[in-house]
Amino acid sequence: MDEKTRQMKIEKAKKHLARIEELVAQNPSPIFLMSKEEAIETLRKTREKLWEDKLASRS
Numbered sequence: 001m002d003e004k005t006r007q008m009k010i011e012k013a014k015k016h017l018a019r020i021e022e023l024v025a026q027n028p029s030p031i032f033l034m035s036k037e038e039a040i041e042t043l044r045k046t047r048e049k050l051w052e053d054k055l056a057s058r059s
Helices: 003-026 036-058
Strands: none
Touching: none
16 A cells, blocks of 8 residues: 555544544433443443343344
């Protein structure tokens, strides 16, 4: 990959990340509004559900 192509990809990635940051700033995750304990419990439940879904898809 030449230097020009590399620089173009870097610029594209930077723009993409900036757009993601902008979207997150407009609509923050509800997890940031929770207490530490609530956030941990929510993340554990989500992880458990994803794990169950992954196992179910393998059957």
